[in-house]
Amino acid sequence: MSLAVSYSAYGGPDVLEIIDVPEPHAGPGQVRVAVRAAGLNAFDYKLRRSPAVMPSHTLPSRQGSEFAGVIDELGDGVTGLAVGDEVLGWAPLTAQAEFVVVNATHVAAKPAGLDWASAGGLYSVGNTALRSTDAVAPTAADTVLVSAAAGGVGILAAQFALRTGATVIGTASEQNHEFLRGLGVIPVAYGPGLVDRLRAAAPQGITAVIDNAGEETVLAALELGVAPARINSVVYFEGADKYGISVVGSGKKTSAELWELARLVASGELVLPIAATYPLAQVREAYERLESRHLRGKVVLLVG
Numbered sequence: 001m002s003l004a005v006s007y008s009a010y011g012g013p014d015v016l017e018i019i020d021v022p023e024p025h026a027g028p029g030q031v032r033v034a035v036r037a038a039g040l041n042a043f044d045y046k047l048r049r050s051p052a053v054m055p056s057h058t059l060p061s062r063q064g065s066e067f068a069g070v071i072d073e074l075g076d077g078v079t080g081l082a083v084g085d086e087v088l089g090w091a092p093l094t095a096q097a098e099f100v101v102v103n104a105t106h107v108a109a110k111p112a113g114l115d116w117a118s119a120g121g122l123y124s125v126g127n128t129a130l131r132s133t134d135a136v137a138p139t140a141a142d143t144v145l146v147s148a149a150a151g152g153v154g155i156l157a158a159q160f161a162l163r164t165g166a167t168v169i170g171t172a173s174e175q176n177h178e179f180l181r182g183l184g185v186i187p188v189a190y191g192p193g194l195v196d197r198l199r200a201a202a203p204q205g206i207t208a209v210i211d212n213a214g215e216e217t218v219l220a221a222l223e224l225g226v227a228p229a230r231i232n233s234v235v236y237f238e239g240a241d242k243y244g245i246s247v248v249g250s251g252k253k254t255s256a257e258l259w260e261l262a263r264l265v266a267s268g269e270l271v272l273p274i275a276a277t278y279p280l281a282q283v284r285e286a287y288e289r290l291e292s293r294h295l296r297g298k299v300v301l302l303v304g
């Protein structure tokens with residue numbers, strides 16, 4: 001048997017349990033990974049709180065979508081990978097466990113310099129930030145607003161926008177302003193008065209928006225005259241019908257894309273802070289921290 005995070009009722013972090021599950025084994029074309037770290041994402045608790053998030057979802061449910069660890073079993077036909085390889089990968093709704101079994105194409109080599117927590121917490125936010133940044137295609141001529149810019153998705157999206165040469169404004173609470181300035185982002189507090197603060201921060205005007213927070217950002221952007229086609233939200237899906245904004249979120253995942261993201265973080269070219277790590281046994285505390293919604297970067301479970 002082996003340990004895995006599970007829940008049998010919808011609700012808060014208190015419904016989470018660590019349960020014994022039969023040890024999985026790699027089938028043809030698959031690898032088994034002894035997990036060292038597994039990231040937490042907002043999607044996990046949104047689904048746990050409400051099945052409407054994924055109508056096909058059933059209970060009991062496992063949890064977690066991203067991991068890093070060591071390959072300890074190879075299925076028939078797997079080439080280019082070996083037992084003992086350090087990898088990171090994705091595994092929808094099963095990653096928070098001692099072992100995951102995934103298709104061999106769903107892992108990438110972990111760069112030697114990348115710590116386990118960063119590797120295990122990278123891909124969901126990385127893939128989402130890439131897709132949402134691409135959706136508004138920033139250039140050096142743009143002033144881009146990134147909301148929730150100190151969250152996992154926002155930190156990466158802000159840096160992807162900066163890499164195009166764009167000027168980037170990021171919303172965050174005061175405690176994250178110095179951090180954002182260090183990245184090259186102009187920080188602005190969210191909340192009442194946002195439109196006036198954005199006008200003051202960007203007298204030249206905002207031309208594109210990567211929203212990770214919701215309606216407040218989108219309404220502020222519209223009031224400031226940003227074209228709906230250049231506003232993307234990964235949260236405020238109603239905005240597509242209501243205002244014609246785009247709502248591109250996480251998309252097709254590939255090993256090559258994951259490898260490149262890992263390389264960028266390992267080399268320091270991309271910054272993704274780890275706000276907190278918890279042992280697997282403290283999964284409830286880990287989600288309480290995540291669900292507090294005020295953190296910088298990722299919360300990650302350390303396993304084994």
Ligand SMILES: NC(=O)c1ccc[n+]([C@@H]2O[C@H](COP(=O)([O-])OP(=O)(O)OC[C@H]3O[C@@H](n4cnc5c(N)ncnc54)[C@H](OP(=O)(O)O)[C@@H]3O)[C@@H](O)[C@H]2O)c1
Nearest residue numbers: 042128148150151152153172173190213234249250294295
């Ligand atoms: N559609 C998709 O495919 C997709 C994929 C991934 C994520 N998402 C969604 O994207 C959102 C962001 O995800 P995340 O992983 O980056 O983490 P998150 O945990 O939701 O973001 C944390 C950040 O949110 C900021 N924040 C809290 N309340 C805010 C408010 N009222 N206005 C603006 N910012 C606020 C916090 O800033 P301070 O600490 O500075 O207060 C914190 O840094 C989540 O809602 C998630 O569900 C969607």
